[in-house]
Amino acid sequence: MINCQDCVKALNPYLDRELSDEDIAQVRQHLEACGGCLHVYQFQESLRRLVRVKCREQVAPDALRARISVSLAIERTRLEQRVKRRPAGPSLPAD
């Protein structure tokens, strides 16, 4: 079984879901057996959650969403006109 030092070292990649199955099993096994490491793990996990949940309260303003939709519609029209024009003449510059 891995020791405490290896376990705490692996906590961040463990929380990031970046460990191999084998390493995940090792960490879990250690956490089940070691109250101290489990404590640290739970704290770190809740800290991550706090940062994630609170920061995600911030969302893009509706006005931005609307503005981007308009910009993309304009871009799309431009693109379609270019496609339409292309076959007509020998080589009209694209824009």
Next chain:
Amino acid sequence: MNAEPAARARSTTPPPLEAAATRARFEEEALQHLDALYRTALRMTRNPSDAEDLVQDALIRAFRFYDRFEPGTNFRAWLFKILTNTYINSYRRKHARPQESSLEDTEDFFLYNQLRDETGDRATDVEDTVLDRLGADAIQRAIDQLPPQFRTTVQLADVEGLSYADIAEATGVAKGTVMSRLFRGRRMLQRALWDQAQAAGFTTGSKVHTAPRASGDGNGVVAQQVNGSGSSTGGTAR
């Protein structure tokens, strides 16, 4: 917002129906990531109006280059990559001299140790600590105090939940660099969160760890000098 204009085109060559449909799909898919892009842009520019312009510019670029996107690869990581590049090309100059923070590097489990000292107790959940009283704005200010490359990396990992590989793609660095930035960035973030809690008057602020303490005080499980995930603590390899 649909393929109507293209359907009416009736040009002599294959109508650009397909292109129009593809582009309509782009908008639908890209706007699903708007909140994440906006939040990340805010961390990059630290200014709402610049963040809005940056996201809009990035999405227009993404739209124009959509045919270069390889289906099957991660669309979200691709959008973040364009956001990063747009920021570097157009906005970074404006923010050329961001006030660099003077966050001290600290230990791996700074907050855990700090709060244990504060309360004489070991909380298993930050919800039971003063940190829970920090609002979203305070947490965002804490992230904003990180130096830029750490800030974006921490934001993408800890708020937006991107994998190391996707962050590497999005920020144009090697995966090992992502890992070392995360390792150091998270340490700095803990310090910055603590500073926010102190600034808000939530803590006594009397005791702050400045150096790793010797283990063997009965709580040795929190190895203070553990290095991060196989990467050197030394710094950010480029």
